[in-house]
Amino acid sequence: MVASRRPRLTPDRALPVAPGPPPVPTDALVRAARDGHARAFQELVHRFRPRIRALALQLTANQSDADDVTQDVFLRAWEQLRNFEGRSAFFTWIYRIAVNRALQVRQRSASRPMIDPDDPRVTLAVAADGHSHPHHAIELRERYGQLLWAFDQLSPLLRTTVALTTLQGLSHPEAAAVLNCPEGTIAWRMHEARAKLRDALARCNAAPIDAGVPARRARSAQRDRDPNTLSLAWALAAAFQS
Structure with missing residues (x-):
C-alpha cells in the first residue's frame, strides 16, 4: 500500500493569517x-x-x-x-x-554658535533619508547641519511652529490647537520662519540641493503620520523652493 503524499505548503498556498483585533x-x-x-x-x-x-x-x-x-x-x-x-x-x-x-x-x-556635525537630529535624518542613497550621505549631513543651525536661530514660537507642522506633519488647525492660537497665526509664522531660514542659510553659504526621492518619501511619511521618520528633506526643500 502506497502512502498518500501530503501536499506541500507553498507560499502561494499559505493559509491566510487572521487579522488581530482592531486597536482600542x-x-x-x-x-x-x-x-x-x-x-x-x-x-x-x-x-x-x-x-x-x-x-x-x-x-x-x-x-x-x-x-x-x-x-x-x-x-x-x-x-x-x-x-x-x-x-x-x-x-x-x-x-x-x-x-x-x-x-x-x-x-x-546656550544657543549653538556654529553648526554641530554631531547633532543627533542630523544623524537620525541622514539615516532616514540617506540609506538608499549612500553617496549622498555626506552632502545630506552637511546640508542638514546647516538647516538645523538655521532652525535653531528661530525664535521659540517660530521654531515650535516649524517643528509641529513641517517635522511632525501636523495640519495648521492641529498646530493651532496645540499652540492655542488662531489658524491664521500658524500660516503667518510659517511664512516668517521660511524667510528667516533662507536668510540664515544664505549667511552660511548653503546652496540649494535637489532633495529628490528623500523629499517625496518624507512627504509620504508625514502624510501617513510615521512617528519614527525624522526626515528633514521636506523642510529643506520648503526652505529653498517655496
Whole structure:
C-alpha cells in the first residue's frame, strides 16, 4: 500500500493569517486611564511616545534632554489626567505639555554658535533619508547641519511652529490647537520662519540641493503620520523652493 503524499505548503498556498483585533480608540483608553487603569495609560504611552520623543529631540537638540522631557511629559500627563476634560483631543493636550516642557529645557541651554556635525537630529535624518542613497550621505549631513543651525536661530514660537507642522506633519488647525492660537497665526509664522531660514542659510553659504526621492518619501511619511521618520528633506526643500 502506497502512502498518500501530503501536499506541500507553498507560499502561494499559505493559509491566510487572521487579522488581530482592531486597536482600542484613544478616547476609550483615555477614559479608562482616568478611571485609574494603569494598563490603559501604558497603551497611551506606547501609542504616543515615539512622536513625543521626536518632538522633544527636535526642540532640545540633545538626546539626554529629549529622554528626560519625554519621561517628564508622561509623568505629568498621568498626574494631571483627571483634570483632562476632553474639550480637545488627547494628542493636542499631551503635545502642549511636551512643547512647554521642551522649551523650558531648551532655555537652560546656550544657543549653538556654529553648526554641530554631531547633532543627533542630523544623524537620525541622514539615516532616514540617506540609506538608499549612500553617496549622498555626506552632502545630506552637511546640508542638514546647516538647516538645523538655521532652525535653531528661530525664535521659540517660530521654531515650535516649524517643528509641529513641517517635522511632525501636523495640519495648521492641529498646530493651532496645540499652540492655542488662531489658524491664521500658524500660516503667518510659517511664512516668517521660511524667510528667516533662507536668510540664515544664505549667511552660511548653503546652496540649494535637489532633495529628490528623500523629499517625496518624507512627504509620504508625514502624510501617513510615521512617528519614527525624522526626515528633514521636506523642510529643506520648503526652505529653498517655496
